[in-house]
Amino acid sequence: MTNDQTHVIVGASLAGAKAAETLRQEGLDGRVVLIGAEDERPYERPPLSKEYLRGEVGREKVYVHDEGFYTEHDIELRLGRTAVDLDTSAGEVELDDGERLRYDRLLLATGSEPRRLAIPGGDLDGVVYLRSVQDSDALRARLDRGGAVVVIGAGWIGAEVAASARQRGLDVTVIEPASVPLERALGTEVGAIYRDIHTDHGTKMLMGTGVEAFEGDHAIERVRTSDGRTLECDFAVVGVGVQPRVQLAAQAGLDVDNGILVDEHLESSAAGVFAAGDVANARHPFYGERIRVEHWANALNQGPAAARNMLGQGVPYERLPYFFSDQYDVGMEYSGFAREWDRVVFRGDPGGREFIAFWLVGDRVVAGMNVNVWDVNESVQHLIREGAAVDSRRLADPDVPLDQLVAAPRGGVA
Ligand SMILES: Cc1cc2nc3c(=O)[nH]c(=O)nc-3n(C[C@H](O)[C@H](O)[C@H](O)COP(=O)(O)OP(=O)(O)OC[C@H]3O[C@@H](n4cnc5c(N)ncnc54)[C@H](O)[C@@H]3O)c2cc1C
Numbered sequence: 001m002t003n004d005q006t007h008v009i010v011g012a013s014l015a016g017a018k019a020a021e022t023l024r025q026e027g028l029d030g031r032v033v034l035i036g037a038e039d040e041r042p043y044e045r046p047p048l049s050k051e052y053l054r055g056e057v058g059r060e061k062v063y064v065h066d067e068g069f070y071t072e073h074d075i076e077l078r079l080g081r082t083a084v085d086l087d088t089s090a091g092e093v094e095l096d097d098g099e100r101l102r103y104d105r106l107l108l109a110t111g112s113e114p115r116r117l118a119i120p121g122g123d124l125d126g127v128v129y130l131r132s133v134q135d136s137d138a139l140r141a142r143l144d145r146g147g148a149v150v151v152i153g154a155g156w157i158g159a160e161v162a163a164s165a166r167q168r169g170l171d172v173t174v175i176e177p178a179s180v181p182l183e184r185a186l187g188t189e190v191g192a193i194y195r196d197i198h199t200d201h202g203t204k205m206l207m208g209t210g211v212e213a214f215e216g217d218h219a220i221e222r223v224r225t226s227d228g229r230t231l232e233c234d235f236a237v238v239g240v241g242v243q244p245r246v247q248l249a250a251q252a253g254l255d256v257d258n259g260i261l262v263d264e265h266l267e268s269s270a271a272g273v274f275a276a277g278d279v280a281n282a283r284h285p286f287y288g289e290r291i292r293v294e295h296w297a298n299a300l301n302q303g304p305a306a307a308r309n310m311l312g313q314g315v316p317y318e319r320l321p322y323f324f325s326d327q328y329d330v331g332m333e334y335s336g337f338a339r340e341w342d343r344v345v346f347r348g349d350p351g352g353r354e355f356i357a358f359w360l361v362g363d364r365v366v367a368g369m370n371v372n373v374w375d376v377n378e379s380v381q382h383l384i385r386e387g388a389a390v391d392s393r394r395l396a397d398p399d400v401p402l403d404q405l406v407a408a409p410r411g412g413v414a
Pocket residue numbers: 010011012013014015016035036037038044045046047048049081082083084109110111112113130131132157245248276277278279293294295296297299322323324325326
């Protein structure tokens with residue numbers, strides 16, 4: 001595909017790097033510019049709270065591509081450069097060094113950033129956040145020194161950091177206002193399983209309470225909880241969620257609401273401007289509504305999908321949300337999207353930590369999570385996509401193959 005068009009990508013992380021790769025794979029000859037605010041070439045973040053944080057793998061394991069990839073594929077990688085202004089009528093992006101880049105197609109893959117805790121002592125040394133590889137390096141140095149850590153927030157990042165810190169032998173306390181960890185994603189029943197996993201490994205789980213203040217002289221020495229406790233610590237890790245980086249899009253007048261609003265082709269309210277990854281709040285053909293997914297697989301797959309649509313292929317993005325997590329010796333994969341459900345059905349033994357949990361609305365499976373059970377993910381996704389009624393006794397029975405569960409078409413009876 002020979003042309004003289006310029007494709008600019010803002011955000012050189014997983015979504016942006018995979019989009020650049022796809023533009024070349026699809027045969028685009030024109031100019032491809034990938035702009036990244038970080039000094040590091042594109043890397044993957046999941047290891048930063050797991051094996052990389054624990055020092056089990058080195059830096060070379062986290063990169064999306066080999067060092068030579070971008071030059072070999074004639075991708076102009078501008079690292080340490082931030083896009084500060086976007087003019088969609090002129091079709092121009094301005095960088096922080098004053099350079100103005102004209103684009104024919106633009107992808108915003110600006111991702112998300114940790115929410116900050118605005119409480120007394122929030123800027124003390126030793127109150128840390130985790131997003132970048134440098135954050136992970138700094139946190140690893142703290143793990144190396146040992147001692148006591150308080151983790152604020154029992155979402156995915158908090159739960160994984162707590163597990164890694166405990167695996168490295170630290171004294172770990174997790175504080176979470178909800179009644180169980182991971183409650184927003186998994187609900188109370190399955191969240192309780194994760195609470196027990198942490199407790200069994202010696203992590204203290206203070207659920208149902210928040211943080212009032214961090215206290216100390218220059219550096220944090222203790223955390224004061226909203227239920228009146230004081231916890232001595234050497235440092236605290238805050239993992240209270242992320243927010244999409246929408247500033248550039250919002251300033252340019254793009255429609256923004258919990259992310260950059262895009263259609264099923266990942267195109268924003270400005271023609272020729274696309275968004276992918278954590279920052280995209282995308283209309284999903286299967287769900288019939290917009291969803292914003294803050295997970296690795298979404299960045300991995302939406303980047304290429306956006307690239308194809310930048311080339312005019314008109315392919316809707318309809319993959320089901322999927323994510324994974326590793327905590328201690330417990331690995332899981334979750335597929336689907338469930339804001340609410342009627343009940344959870346277990347296949348296998350939750351106590352033995354080898355099971356599949358299914359979230360059901362009526363008799364239909366809307367989400368599934370396999371825990372220390374592998375190679376079932378496609379079958380779980382098939383069940384969700386089919387949307388057919390299932391017999392919950394058969395669903396719970398490990399002897400019934402998952403592929404034989406669909407008993408009746410959508411709207412039918414089990
Ligand atoms: C510690 C950690 C562990 C994780 N573990 C898991 C996991 O186990 N499973 C899972 O499914 N997901 C996990 N995730 C989530 C996953 O990493 C993200 O969903 C993914 O990184 C999103 O990729 P992205 O490319 O959309 O955005 P990001 O990775 O957020 O990257 C966006 C990039 O854009 C750059 N940028 C932003 N604005 C500008 C600008 N104006 N100009 C130039 N550059 C800009 C940023 O500096 C950044 O490098 C984890 C995340 C973290 C932080």
